Amino acid sequence: MIGITRDVIDAGAMIEAAKRPGMGALVTFCGVVRDDDGIERMELEVYEEVAVRELEAIRDEALREYPIESVDIVHRVGSLRVGENILLIVVGAGHRKEAFDACEYILERIKQSVPIWKKEIGKDGERWVPGESYGGDA
Template sequence: MISITRDDFDVNEVIGRVRRPDMGALVTFLGVVRDDGGIDVMELEAYEEVAVREMEAIRDEAFERFPIMAVEIIHRIGRLRVGENILLIVVGAGHRKEAFDACEHILERIKESVPIWKKEIGEGGERWVPGESHGGDA
């Protein structure tokens, strides 16, 4: 599943959907809103149709490059507070190295090419984060 949503997600539920008996590794990345010096809220905006298409292409690319069995990516948009979930990537593979490598590749590609932008809002005002198309602890 590849999705962009305004709703929070249940990490364990997603892992449960991906998990299979023939997998030896499930690697997850969970990006959250961090207080990066006075941040209260982060607003995430996306060109949703293009963002989903790009994340699907990134998933397909990961399947071509790495011997993995499953990938799920969920990215939130909207107004999020410090500590809230932004991005979940779950990769299932036969072995941990392939799962870790694929997960890192997917994360970097999302940051490079998916049209999602973040604005940090806090005591000092608000600012669009330059040079990133993705939010969170990435």
């Protein structure tokens, strides 16, 4: 599954759906809105058509470059509160090292090229996060 959503990301359901016979590892990354310097919520905007194409291309790159079996990526947009999931990456492989390596690669590629922007909103005002096209951070 590759997608952009305005709905809550159900990490458990995505992990269960990713399981396949022969996979010895499912590695996940879950980006979460954090209270950093008084942030109360985050607004995430997306150029959806391009974002989905980029996510698909990143998945395809990872599948070519790493000995993995599956990649699922869902990114949330809209208005999110502290503690809500922003991004979920699930990588399935025969062994953990390959899955960890691919997951890290995917996260870094998302941060580089997917057109999703974040604005942090807190008690002291709001600000666009400069220099990132990614809606969450590691």
